[in-house]
Amino acid sequence: MTRQRGLPGDASKPAFVFALIFFVLAAGILIAGWFSYRKSAQHFRAEVERELSAIAELKVGELVLWRQERLADGGIMFKNATLSALVRRVVEKPADADAQRKLQNWFGKYEAHYQYDEVRLLDTQGVTRLSAPAGLPAVTAEVVEHAAEASRSGQVTIQDFYRSTHDQQIRLAVLIPILDEADGNRPLGVLVLCIDPAKYLYPFIQRWPTPSATAETLLVRREGNEAVFLNELRFQTNTALNLRSPLDRVTMPAVQAALGREGIMEGVDYRGVPVMAALRTVPDSPWALVARIDAEEVYAPLHTQLWQVIVMVGVLLFSAGAGVGLVWRQQRVRFYRKEAESAEELKASEELFRTVSLSVTDIVYEWDLKETLIWYGNIDGIMGYPPQGFPRTLGGWATTLHPEDKERVWKAVEGQLKGATPYALEYRIRNKNGEWRWWSARGTALRDGRGEPYKWIGAISDITEHKQEEQTLLKSRKAALNIMTDAVEARDRAEQMSKALRLKNLVFDASIAANSIADMNGNITEANEAFLRVWGYPSKDEVIGKPLLHFVNDYNDAVAIVTALNSTGQWEGDYLAKRKDGSTFVAYGLATTIKDEKGTVIGYQSAVMDVTGQRDAEKELKKHRDHLEQLIAERTEDLKKSEERFRTVADFTYDWEYWADAQRRLLYISPSCERITGYTQEEFYKYPTLIDTIVHPDDLGVFQAHVDDYHIGTKRTDSTDWSFRIIDSRGNMHWIGHVCRPITGEDGTYKGRRVSNRDITEGKKAEMAIQGFNESLRRNNAELQALNSELEGFAYSVSHDLRAPLRTIDGFSHALLEDYEDKLGVQGKDYLRRVRASTQRMAQLIDDILKLSRITRSEMNIEKVNLTQIAWSIIDELQKSQPERLINIKIAEGLEDTADPRLMRVALENLLGNAWKFTGKQSEAVIEFGSTKEGEKKVYFIRDNGAGFDMAYADKLFAPFQRLHTTEEYAGTGIGLATVQRIARRHGGKAWAEGQVDKGATFYFSLQ
Amino acid sequence: MLNDKIILLVEDNPDDVELTLRAFKKSNLMNEVIVKRDGAEALDFFFGKDGVADKGNNGLPAVILLDLKLPKIDGLEVLKKLRADERTKLIPTVILTSSKEQNDVVNGYKSGCNSYIRKPVDFNRFAEAVRQMGLYWLVLNEATPKSRGL
Secondary structure (H helix, E strand, O other): OOOOOOOOHHHHHHHHHHHHHHHHHHHHHHHHHHHHHHHHHHHHHHHHHHHHHHHHHHHHHHHHHHHHHHHHHHHHHOOOHHHHHHHHHHHHOOOOHHHHHHHHHHHHHHHHHOOEEEEEEEEOOOOEEEEEOOOOOOOOHHHHHHHHHHHHHOOOEEEEEEEOOOOOOEEEEEEEEEEEHHHOOEEEEEEEEEEOOOOOHHHHHHOOOOOOOOOEEEEEEEEOOEEEEOOOOOOOOOOOOOOEEEOOOOOOHHHHHHOOOOEEEEEEOOOOOEEEEEEEEOOOOOEEEEEEEEHHHHHHHHHHHHHHHHHHHHHHHHHHHHHHHHHHHHHHHHHHHHHHHHHHHHHHHHHHHHHHOOOOOOEEEEEOOOOEEEEEOOHHHHOOOOOOOOOOEHHHHHHHEOHHHHHHHHHHHHHHHOOOOOEEEEEEEEOOOOOEEEEEEEEEEEEOOOOOEEEEEEEEEEOHHHHHHHHHHHHHHHHHHHHHHHHHHHHHHHHHHHHHHHHHHHHHHHOOOEEEEEEOOOEEEEEOHHHHHHHOOOOHHHOOOOEHHHHEOOHHHHHHHHHHHHHHOEEEEEEEEEOOOOOEEEEEEEEEEEEOOOOOEEEEEEEEEEOHHHHHHHHHHHHHHHHHHHHHHHHHHHHHHHHHHHHHHHHOOOOEEEEEOOOOOEEEEOOOHHHHHOOOHHHHHHOOOHHHHHEOHHHHHHHHHHHHHHHHOOOOOOOEEEEEEEEOOOOOEEEEEEEEEEEEOOOOOEEEEEEEEEEOHHHHHHHHHHHHHHHHHHHHHHHHHHHHHHHHHHHHHHHHHHHHHHHHHHHHHHHHHHHOHHHHHHHHHHHHHHHHHHHHHHHHHHHHHHHHHHHHHOOOOOEEEEHHHHHHHHHHHHHHHOOOOOEEEEEOOOOEEEEOHHHHHHHHHHHHHHHHHHOOOOOOEEEEEEEEEEOOEEEEEEEEOOOOOOHHHOOHHHOOOOOOOOOOOOOOOOOHHHHHHHHHHHOOOOEEEEEEOOOEEEEEEEOO | OHHHOEEEEEOOOHHHHHHHHHHHHHOOOOOEEEEEOOHHHHHHHHHOOOOHHHHHHHOOOOEEEEOOOOOOOOHHHHHHHHHHOOOOOOOOEEEEEOOOOHHHHHHHHHOOOOEEEEOOOOHHHHHHHHHHHHHHHHHHOOOOHHHHOO
């Protein structure tokens, strides 16, 4: 079967179309990429050019400004009359030291404060006449030349970069011609201000406003056919005035600049590196400025951009290729699928062909999955049938199948048909002679495009001979295996036995017990390491062969042991053993006889341990136990004695003591219970609830609650102290003070409560009496308070009601005096005046009573009070009311106390007011306020040298309304000192006075 | 006009009334003085059937002189009532009393009195106090904004 396997004709045409599409796309992308790069490169270049131009412009601007400033500096000195006068004096009179000093001074300022490092005065011959710093050597010839020019032109000029001959420094200079104005502007000399460009100019030129690795600005000027670099360069040293370039190197920006070109150029700089530069000439100067930057730095970002474009183009190309490829592939897949479907049929026939061509020994068959079986090969011959005799149907074939194999075969067929398992198995078929033959079979179901089986192809081969051989082999192998197993088992058993024996020996040797074996005659035949150690023998040789007796201290012990062994077969116990050196030790041993298989005794073996230490310890232990028992006995005796003592003490306690255990049983009660309750000890022991019955019914609840709290443990404070009442056997009530404590065992368990009751009836009575007393005191107090408020009400009505009639009396007296003046006559008017005076005095008295009562009633507000200060303020007020009086006032400093400040002010007002008043007739009045000590107490005093008083009336002074002088003599109502006394008393102190008629008085008061 | 202003005097003591009127006269205060003998009468004057409280500013007194100790309703109570009412709360009220008790002074100011004058026993001083009071409340003190609006 032949079929064209290549691409079908209609499939190659699209491939060409796809390639064409791809090439068009690629061309488009490349062109777009190129243009995009070009555009951004142009844009970028323009940007850089703008930046370079801007920087160049900026620098040029500043350079111009700088030059103008220098010329301006010169302008200050130019045509300066003072300066030119000084210069004339210096030039024309070299001996004029004063002029020199002044000029020198002036120079010094320029040198110190401006950026000029040398200042010189050249005379018309170019000789340096004066300089700062002083004594500079002769100036460079170039400068002399220019100075002469400046002198001629009469203009301030700048001497461009030159190299000073005296120190090889590069400088610029401002040349200022000094003219003698008085003498027709005759030149006197030239002032030279030398500038060191390294100070400002070079750093300024070199500065670049943005961070850059290669950018710099440089200054050049043209000298003949050369461009001269004027400043130090970034990448080359010692260039200023040294580096020169011929003007024919036109690619060099510096040359172009020196030629006067302006604008942007690309060229090669002094290092031979391609650069981009902005060129500018500096107006009014020989300078040209180059702002340059390496092309590499400029284009570095552009390279990055180029790469980006390339990558982008690459990505786009790839995507275009992939897209086109994808479409193309899909078309091809569709084509191949069609191909594959037609190839399926081919495969089926090919399969059949291949199966048939299998080895000839096999028989191939074909099954239509229904009844028909087609056999290829000599199936009839092999099975002993005549030609076409072997069944050609499935049903017929099935009858030849061994019944035991049927199920297996059908299952396998089914598994293959469902596609789950391969069909490969062995089964038995009966031949014509009725003989069972073993067949090996393989088969496969052929499937259509949808996977459905439509035919079965299989092969079978006779394996009967092979099967029989296998059976024989299996049998002989089994026999061999049996023999081998027996041998291995025997070997294992032997190994185990020898191992047990070895183990036995090991146990014997390694035991910590002293093991030994003796023969029938009692001679040692074997002993272990422990034996040698315990008995003190260095080697076994000294032990083997020796009789047992040799190792026992007491002959009788040995006899007893052997006798026991011979009669019972074993012995166990302590005996005294003898070591090699003759010392003995207590041995605890276990010995048995050794018998052979027939039961005949053939020897003895024993295991022994040295128990001397153990036995000693046991003895010691017993000794301790005995001692302890003795101690306990002694303690018991002591306890008995102490209990007796305790009972004696307890029985004689005055208080009623008792002791109840945790179960509330009365363990002990002191005999004094009888004294207090009238009931005996016995009665309390006999009736456990007796206590409850004698407690006063009103207190019983509290009492029982207390006892419950205690025993239950809800409230078991260490000591409670409270009281309750009982009724004694005679019916009298007693107050009992009750104290109890919990009793706890060493482990903290509760063991009951111990109670001490005391008869406190007497104390209680006294306490109640005090309570009654307090009660009556409270009542009195309340009464007093009521009285006090009544008094307050009284005072209030006094102030209001008593004043009203007074006002009427006064008012109408006044009306009478005014309205009926002509009818009253002199005497009548006098009477009415007296009426009015009395009413006013009474009003004053009423006010004073009120004041006094207020002082007594008002609340105290105790705080720190500065009495000195209060006294002074009172004196100030008094002085204001009577400014004409001259009084010698002495007030002690720092008088401070804790008191009510308002009351203290009132008291001092009264006392100082009195002193003021009663010294009124004294020509040299003295008032003194101070403090003194009376015993421990601080006492304040107010002393005056006024009217004084008779000591006989000293007590009356402090009574209200008590006066020692008439109102005519001294005004007043007599309430002031009473007020002072009350204030002193309210502070817990008192007031008193000393005095003598016409000799003054001293008033004292104390606080607290 | 100064003399159009009414003075209300609340005072139970006829002697004091007489003396107060005399003091006014001595001080050349010719205003109409209406006298009420107790607190109830005084309140009735404002808030009674024909009370002046509703008549606007024409009937309202320019100043009230109020005694504290009054029959029926005492002075502080009267003052509180006047201050509680929107119509009367701005009328200047001067407490005129014999009491100088701290409590009375404090309560008087707390209840909203404008001045507190203690009646002196000396008639001359009393007349002087009344004159000062009249001068201040009737002459110098500007009327409340409410009355000026009319």
